[in-house]
Amino acid sequence: MSELVLASASPRRKQLLAQIGVTPDAISPADIDETPIPGESPRAYAERLGIEKAQAVHTEGQFTLAGDTVVALGRRILPKAETDDEVRDCLELISGRAHHVITSVCLIGPEGQVAKRLSDTRVIVKRLTEAEVTAYIESQEGIGKAGGYAIQGLFGAHIKQISGSYTGVMGLPVFETAQLLTGLGYRL
Numbered sequence: 001m002s003e004l005v006l007a008s009a010s011p012r013r014k015q016l017l018a019q020i021g022v023t024p025d026a027i028s029p030a031d032i033d034e035t036p037i038p039g040e041s042p043r044a045y046a047e048r049l050g051i052e053k054a055q056a057v058h059t060e061g062q063f064t065l066a067g068d069t070v071v072a073l074g075r076r077i078l079p080k081a082e083t084d085d086e087v088r089d090c091l092e093l094i095s096g097r098a099h100h101v102i103t104s105v106c107l108i109g110p111e112g113q114v115a116k117r118l119s120d121t122r123v124i125v126k127r128l129t130e131a132e133v134t135a136y137i138e139s140q141e142g143i144g145k146a147g148g149y150a151i152q153g154l155f156g157a158h159i160k161q162i163s164g165s166y167t168g169v170m171g172l173p174v175f176e177t178a179q180l181l182t183g184l185g186y187r188l
Helices: 011-019 042-057 084-094 130-139 154-158 166-170 174-183
Strands: 004-006 063-073 076-078 098-108 114-125 159-163
Touching: 004 011, 011 166, 011 174, 042 063, 042 076, 042 098, 042 114, 063 084, 063 174, 076 084, 084 130, 098 166, 098 174, 114 166, 114 174, 130 154, 154 159, 166 174
Parallel strands: 004 063
Antiparallel strands: 063 076, 063 098, 098 114, 114 159
């Protein structure tokens, strides 16, 4: 069987692949420009980045798997929070509201065939108090996360409801990923 390359440095994506019995043969994070195109919808943005990341590292003869997670409030794309202030801004925006977490998955097969899926999960966050926002910022868990939070960590206590894929919110919808892999002939 051809080797599988994961085009992501995310430890969560590697962990989620392990849940379905898949261990990448190599990890090769894609280095692409992730700037949204003016007017680009969150869905189109997530899909474009998933495809571009896979294409950036794909080599003929291998399976290449990539993904991208976007947190959207309406048509607004929330950033991957890199500072405490960005985490605070994201949390204040999603507090007491519903938002969408859109995760794209792209798989390129050994002969260059491209398969892709989008997972769109609606997430409702309770109204956060100032003390809850401050405590979460102090945990540093939201740094480096799309939308400034990690559902699988401390922030899970603030999620009232999700409708869709929990693993998609974490960064890789395992059902869709398994379907793509088996569809292109990769044995789980």
